[in-house]
Amino acid sequence: MYQTLIDAATLAAHVDDPRWVVIDCRHDLMDPASGRDAFAAGHIPGAQFASIDDDLSGPKTGQGATFRGRHPLPERAALVETLRRFGIDDDSQVVAYDAHGGMFAARLWWLLRWLGHEAVAVLDGGLPAWQAQGLALPTQATPRAQGTLTDRPALTRTVSSGDVLANLSTQAFTVVDARANDRFRGENETIDPVGGHIPGARNRFFKDNLQADGSFKPAAQLKADFAPLFASPSQAVMQCGSGVTACHNLLALEVAGLPGAALYPGSWSEWCADPARPVSTGA
Template sequence: MYSTLIDAATLARHADDPKWVVLDCRHDLLNPAFGREAFAAGHIPGAQFASIDDDLSGPKTGAGSTFRGRHPLPERAALVEALRRFGIDGDSQVVAYDAHGGMYAARLWWLLRWIGHEGVAVLDGGLPAWQAAGQPVTADLAPPRAPGRIAERPSLTRTVSVDDVVSNLSTQGFTVVDARANDRFRGENETIDPVGGHIPGAKNRFFKDNLGADGKFKPAARLKDEFAPLFASPSSAVMQCGSGVTACHNLLALEVAGLPGAALYPGSWSEWCAVAERPVATGA
């Protein structure tokens, strides 16, 4: 069972294993059609496309038309149904990949852990690493899989709500770590964040800082050294980003580093800044 990262050679050895399910999670925040188009143009043989918007997120508004963020968590039952459509069973090994250093694949990794499925890993280096290893891509669609039988189990993750984060402004019971790029954290990128800045007291750990020059995750010891100054302990840390997607990359990096236990704030900045009364900090 692989529960954090997997390399291209290992995935290739299991290309014909019926217990393995490979999901392509490519996406573009500014071009929602990108993922499906990229998948149609070429993907890992046998892979299926998992849409960040349609399969891995829920409705943007909740009870009373409350805005829940740009990529809210799906309802658990809806997520289970989506995973069954991909043919995932309770004992399946799931492999998620993208072409962006794992920034979207990590969302699927986290969601499966959220419903208690441990056998899920991110392809280290993604599609570029697969191709660099001389492995093939195809535009052909895999034959349909039989519906899976995955079911909810006790969660392997935890979350905090926007109310928890509001309360934390005064209690300082946990440290918020923001995975967005530095310019977005400082409030200097209006293209993606019309309301710029960050939650007061948050620290910045850009998710790409988890990667080496080769686009793969840094060694565990190095990740551990880099995360250590950010919080007292993983259990006192909450990961967030723009909409709860790339924050999962930091959560994956923490698992790789041997620092499990941090929580996700799913609504993240897009939910936080939607209410003008919530305070905003700018700058470094």
């Protein structure tokens, strides 16, 4: 069972195993159609395509037209049906990949753990690692039979905007923001019309989890990198712009042997939508 990362050679040895399900999570926040287009141009054999916007996120507005962020969590039942459509069973080994160091694949990794599915891993190095081995990239889609995945007790934790707001007084946990430094400081209005960060948050850009080739840093290095940010992962909450790349930090923590941190799914896009919530800028 692979639960965090898997290398390209190991995946290649199992692509014909009917118990293995490979999911292509390629995406571009500025060009939502690019992931599906890239999949059609070539993908890992047998892979299914999952859209970050359509398959791995829920409606942006909740009851009373409350804005829930750019990529809110889907309803659990709806997510189960989506993942069954990809052919996932309770005993499936799922492998998620993208071409961006895992920044989108980690979202599917986290969502499956949210549904209680342990056997899910991210392809370390993503599609470039697959291509580096000269492995095939067919263009034809390969439909799978409907899966039988069930909703089981979550292996993850979440917090709400109310929890984060209350934490400004209690300081019960540390918020760690996975966005780039300029966005954290409030200096990138193109992506964040309301710039800045949640007061008291620490910054850990998700790309700092990676080596130059796009693979994850060794576990010991990741553990050392995260050590200054919080006393214990059980007292840490990961967030980002919309709850996607925060999952990359959560995956890195698992690789480092530091499980137990929570996700704030609404993240910055939900937080800053309410002008009553405080905002900090700068380093």
